[in-house]
Amino acid sequence: MxxxxxxxxxxxxxxxxxxxxxxxxxxxxxxxxxxxxxxxxxxxxxxxxxxxAEFMAADLVISSPATIASEWLSKATQLNLAQAQAVEFSSVLIEHDELLLAGVKAVSSAYPLRGFLKTDAAPTETVHHSGPKPGTAWVDKRVLSALKLKLGDALHVGEKQLTIGNIITYEPDKRSDFYSFSPRVMINADDLQATEVVQPGSRVHYFFQFSGDTKALSEFNHWLKPQLNPSQRIMDIHDDRPELxxxxxxxxxxxxxxxxxxxxxxxxxxxxxxxxxxxxxxxxxxxxxxxxxxxxxxxxxxxxxxxxxxxxxxxxxxxxxxxxxxxxxxxxxxxxxxxxxxxxxxxxxxxxxxxxxxxxxxxxxxxxxxxxxxxxxxxxxxxxxxxxxxxxxxxxxxxxxxxxxxxxTGDLKMTATILGAGLASLLVLGLLVNVSLRLSRRLLPHLGLTWRFGLQGLLKNSRGSVSQILAFSITLVAMVLSFIVRTDLINDWHKQLPANAPNYFALNIFPDQQQNFQQDLQQQQIDGSRFYPVVRGRLVTINNTPVQQIVSKDSQGENATHRELSLTWSKELPVDNKITAGSWWPDAQAGQVSVEQKLAKSLKVKLGDSLTFTVGSQQFTATVASIRELRWDTMRPNFYMIFSPGTLDAFPSTFITSFYLPENRKDFLNALVKQYPSTTLLEVDLILRQLQTILSQLTEAINYLLYFALMAGFTVLFAAVHTTLDSRIHEGALMRTLGANRAFLRNTHIIEFTLLGLIAGLLAVVISEAVIYALYTYVMHMEYKANFYLWFYVPLTGALFVGLAGCWGVRNVVNKSPLEVLREL
Amino acid sequence: MQTQPLNNVDRACSRQTGGIPTVPGIVTTENLSKSVVTSDGILHILSSIDLIIKSGESIAIVGESGSGKSTLIGLLAGLDTPTSGNVSLNGKLLTAMDEDGRAAMRNELVGFVFQAFQLLPGLTALENVMLPLELSGDKNAKASAAALLDRVGLSHRLSHTPQKLSGGEQQRVALARAFVTKPAILFADEPTGNLDSKTGAHIIDLLFELNLENKTTLILVTHDQALAARCQRTIRLDSGRIVES
Structure with missing residues (x-):
């Protein structure tokens, strides 16, 4: 003690x-x-x-074509999980002799468990934490214009008459699948039975939503997974919305x-x-x-x-x-x-x-x-x-x-990359600096007195100088990394979602309408992506083995084999797609297919494998010619399977495209709907806006983190310079006693510190580029590009900052009496 | 007349042998040599030094610069280890001990006064003097240190750090620190080397007074003939050998 x-x-x-x-x-x-x-x-x-989670309106959702076992719900209750249900189906609405295929969604009173609904009550929007009351319906604005209705009018969904209570403008879990294409009609689940629309055999989708404690959710998830049948899925935030x-x-x-x-x-x-x-x-x-x-x-x-x-x-x-x-x-x-x-x-x-x-x-x-x-x-x-x-x-x-x-990071690979690249660069560069310092000793006899003393400051304790240079380098590297990764990350997001990213998808365009549709868009000067033909088909065998025997449960491949896929053909490789194996149609023959990378991995598909598909009652086979990597979050039509031209000629097809329509030109939509009644327009504006908001929030947060890291870096760099000053101050004071004047001392210090900062800056660029390359290639999966401007700015920043901080630190040598300085040490 | 308390050696000896010292000298060396390897070959700094220094004796080690004085004092105090030969302090073979053993011996038996004062820069005069007592866990450290600073005439400087003290004052603090543990042996390395002659003379007077009061064995290295003359015995070194004892 x-x-x-x-x-x-x-x-x-x-x-x-x-x-x-x-x-x-x-x-x-x-x-x-x-x-x-x-x-x-x-x-x-x-x-x-x-x-x-708000995007799913819950933390965890079971999607199922039928109701689920009641014991599942009891288990959720037992785990104190909050529950809500949404039932989605399509229904044709008829009012005033007008027909409209609407996406009906019947929600329970607890819906939404996460997030909120918004309705239009001009001039502002109103936020709701629950859906329509029994007897009322909330509808998309398009429903009103298409069926010539207004707020407060009656609307018939099946056999049930409801009153239109609100215009719905925001729905947290609006999905980009078929049921969400059509304009939304939201009703209370209590009215569902009375509509008599849902009959045995109807195409209905049930979403059982849960929220609560993370641990309980995870337990529920584990308990549930083995009991799911092939048509049921559990979704959580990470796998439900890949773009997010x-x-x-x-x-x-x-x-x-x-x-x-x-x-x-x-x-x-x-x-x-x-x-x-x-x-x-x-x-x-x-x-x-x-x-x-x-x-x-x-x-x-x-x-x-x-x-x-x-x-x-x-x-x-x-x-x-x-x-x-x-x-x-x-x-x-x-x-x-x-x-x-x-x-x-x-x-x-x-x-x-x-x-x-x-x-x-x-x-x-x-x-x-x-x-x-x-x-x-x-x-x-x-x-x-x-x-x-x-x-x-x-x-x-x-x-x-x-x-x-x-x-x-929870990521061993990232850890190893950073440590490995950092240490290896330090080791090599430390040796390099040491050798260069030794070599520059030879310059000394040819230099003027000031430069000689400046350089000697670095050389006389070369071991100390090397470790100082490395320490400054590490600090600069850290700051550069923070800056570059942030800039690239934000650029990447902007590239992913440019201001005019397509906000509408048009599906089911018949071949004879395609050209007119395209012309209409062009006339209106609307930016559109390519038109892709689509044939709906199902993958049945891989090398004559049924796919179900190949894929593991709950995998992406498993999901893909349980539903029809959108199949297309194309002569050119679509933008944003990149071939990772094989080549893009090595010969012009029909019967070849290019498979998306993740699905190929999940289905264990290799180049040269033969895949058999069914379209309607017909079957056809294609050979895998290439594997493609693509980004699903570009808001352009994307496909798991792209065939060589000619492969799908025997099957009836429709076309799909996406385009950007500015907010003030939404009236054009009505014209389109009228002219092409069979075409389905899918509005992804809301999804897009949600995504843009989140990304801009993240960008801001990341910017602040960068400022924080830079501030810490500069403060520490300053402190670090300060820790190296003792011997320099001592020597400076001695030199003054020997008759060195202030200007001489100031200049030798400027030379010494600036050189120190400059070398540290140069090293920092080399290490940063190495670490960024490793980080992008192996961890963040982003495209690496050399940052040439760094070669100018980083050494300059290093020289300026270390030079200034150093000269400020030793200012006493110049300003105080030598005796005072020596006594203080 | 006031009775002087037993010094550490007396106490140590009492514990061991009932008051009868077991060796003739409190410091003895036997065939002590120190050499270092340089780029020009082996350099013999000290060769075959045999010494017996009795308890309470005062010894001056003199010689030209480079004759090995500081090396000898370093070896005697257990600050360094010899290339060959032995050093015993109070009958215990220093050369058989490890560094921690020697550290314990220093704490128990030895005090130091240096040419460069060697006060801890961040500590006040009082704290510097308290330090050795605190290291040995003495609960009265503050009172003892203050008393000794008073004895060396610095009671008005207790809270001053070394930077604010003159050379003479710093050396007086160093003297107080050296004597505060009542060491059996005091080593002094050119104690007046950094002081003017008048201040130096004051310090020496003080050193001998304290030495007498504490019955300490004094071993000092000096160039100063007058100072050497005040010691009971002078050992002259030349090229690492004793030429006069």
Whole structure:
């Protein structure tokens, strides 16, 4: 206990004399940033997941063509899950001699479990947390115009007469399948039976929706899965909306990356600050050793000071981190959903653990050197302790960072990529810098005095310079990574959803109408995608083996074999599609097929396999000529199977296309519907808008995270420069006593620090490009492009920043009297 | 007349042998040598040093620069290890101990005064003097340290850090720190080397007064003939060998 008191007193005395300021600052930055990001990421992730859940109007949905076993619902009740049901079917509505095929949706009173409905009550929209009351119907505006109705009129759905209560403008779980193509009529589930539309054998889709505790949902999901029949599906946010899933997943990964970056930056700062602390304590340690302190007592004495310091700084960091993320949420309030998930204690605790782990991983290696200080140093000041076995001990830091990265990303591959690429680059480049520094020694005799002293500043302790350059490089790399990945991610999203992304799909265009339809669009100067012929068919065998025997349950392949697929043919490879195996129609023969990559994997289909399809009562076979990768989220028609021209000629086909119609030209739709009554128009505006909102929210959040990471980076870079100044200040003061004037000293410092920053910047570009390439290719699956402008900006930023921070740090050498400087050291 | 408390050696000896020291000297060396390997070959810094220093004796080690004085004092105090030969403190073979064993010996028996003062920069005068007592777990550290600082005339400087003290004042703090544990042996390495002659003379007076009060064995390294003359015995080194004892 006495020893601990002594450690506390030494800590207090050190902090009073300003020895610990930089180290404490670095630690506070580490914990503040990691807590803020951990909390922010956690809350945002959960908020986004909740919002994504709104797209399904629930956390988990069972879709089924028939009602489900009542014991399933009892199980959900037993697990305290909230429940709602929606039944969807098509029905022809007849009013005022007008006919309309409507998508009817009968919802229970608890619907929607997540999200809300919106109705148009001009001039504003009204938000509802439940659907229509029994006896009323809410309809799409198109229903009113098509059937010549107005609000308050009667509408007949089957045998049931309902009153039109509202114009529905937003439905959270509006899906892009057949039942949602047609204009919506939403009714209460209690009225369903009275419509008498749903009869045995009717094509009806049931959606059983559940929400509640994540653990209970997961238990329910596991319990349910083995009992599903082939026509039933469980959906959750990640697999239900692939376009949203991938955006969320990437955003989550970026958040993870930001955390890693801040930890790395802070780690570097801690290592540098501890190194300075250690070096400044060599003499004191020698005296303590002289006074009888044993080696392990020295370690204990300093170790316990660091633990106490860590606890204090972590507590301050936690509080600051908490406020920082609150401020971030406040800043983003207008963009985020009204209900933001509450901060979780686990995330707070995690910020704290990160602080302590980063401290021990990065501070321990330099600190261990104190153990090796010889007491003889009191007599011979030049005696320096041997450095600790660096590789063995830094592997501790790498290990700890590795575990943290892995915990954040939950992704072993990403962890290995970052660590592997980073370490390999550091090793190679460290050697390279060392060699170049040695070589530049030869330049010295040919340089003027100022340049010679500037360069010598770097060369005389080349080992120290190499580690400083590497440390600055890591910080710059972290900042560059944060910036580049964010920019590319956002560009990628914008590319995915440009402002004029198609917002309508037109299906069932008959071949004899196709040209007119296309002309009509062109005349109106409406941007449209290609027209693709569509034949509905089912995949039955692969190499003569029935598909059901090949695919695993619940896989994408399994889903694809249970329904009809849209089959098309094309001479050219569609835009956004990329061949990953084989080639695009090696010969012009019919009977070839190109399969989408994920489906091919799920169906275990290889090049050269023969696939048999049925269309109506006929069968045909095609050989797999290529495998394609494509993006489902482009809002253009996309296909699992594309055949070579001629393959599907024997079957009747219709055409599909998508186009962008600006908000103010919606009247054109009515003209289209009138002219092509058999054509189905699918409006994806709402889906598109939802997606755009989410992406812009994510973009904002990611921008703020970037600013945060950059701010932490600059602060730490500044602190890090500061930790390297002691010997320079000392030498500068000595030089002044020898008659060096201020301008000379200032210039040598500018040269030395600018060179240091410049080299660190150049290295940072090389490492960044390597890490970005690895990250994009193996982890984020984004296209890598060399960023040439980095070669200009990063070395410039490094030179400017390290130059300025360094010159500012040693300004006392120039401004104060040398004696004063020497006495302060 | 006030009775002086037993110093550490007396206490240590009492514990071991009922008050009769087991060895003739409190510090003894036997064939002590130190050499280092340099790029020009082996450099012999000390060769075959045999010494017996009795308890309470005051010894001056003198010699030219580079004659091995500081190396010898480092070996005697257990701050360094010899290439060959033995050093015993209070009958215990230092050369048979590991670093932690030697550290324990230093804490128990030894005090130091250095040419460069070697005060801890972040600590006040009082805290610097308290430090060795705190390390040995003494609960009265503050009172003892304050009393000793008062004894060296620095009661008005207790809360000053070394940067705010003059060289003479710093060395007085160092003296207080050296004597506060009542060590059996005090090693002083050029204690006046960084001071002007008047201040140096004050420090030496103080050193000998404290030495007398505490019955400490004093081993000091110096260039100063006058200072050497105040010691009971002078050992002269030349090229790592004793040429006068």
């Amino acid at each position: 006495t020893r601990f008191n002594l450690a506390l007193r030494l800590l207090w005395r050190d902090s009073r004399s300003g020895e610990l300021t930089i180290l404490t600052l670095a630690l506070i930055i580490a914990v503040t940033s990691s807590t803020a990001i951990s909390l922010f990421a956690d809350r945002l992730q959960r908020t986004m997941a909740t919002q994504a 899933g991938s955006a969320l997943e990437r955003a989550e990964r970026y958040l993870g990356l930001s955390s890693i970056i801040v930890i790395l930056i802070a780690g570097v700062a801690i290592a540098m600050a501890t190194r300075r602390y250690t070096e400044r304590h060599f003499n004191s340690t020698a005296i303590l050793r002289c006074l009888g302190c044993k080696q392990r007592e020295i370690l204990w004495l300093y170790g316990s000071q660091f633990v106490v310091l860590g606890l204090l700084a972590s507590t301050i960091g936690l509080l600051l981190g908490w406020f920082a993320q609150e401020a971030l949420f406040r800043l983003l309030r207008s963009l985020l959903p009204q209900q933001v998930a509450a901060p979780s204690m686990l995330a707070v605790f995690f910020g704290f653990i990160i602080g302590m782990a980063t401290l021990s991983g990065f501070a321990l290696p330099p600190l261990l050197r104190l153990k090796k200080v010889s007491p003889l140093k009191v007599l011979r000041r030049e005696l320096e302790p041997l450095p600790s076995s660096a590789w063995l001990i830094y592997s501790l830091a790498v290990g700890i960072v590795g575990v943290l990265i892995w915990r954040y």
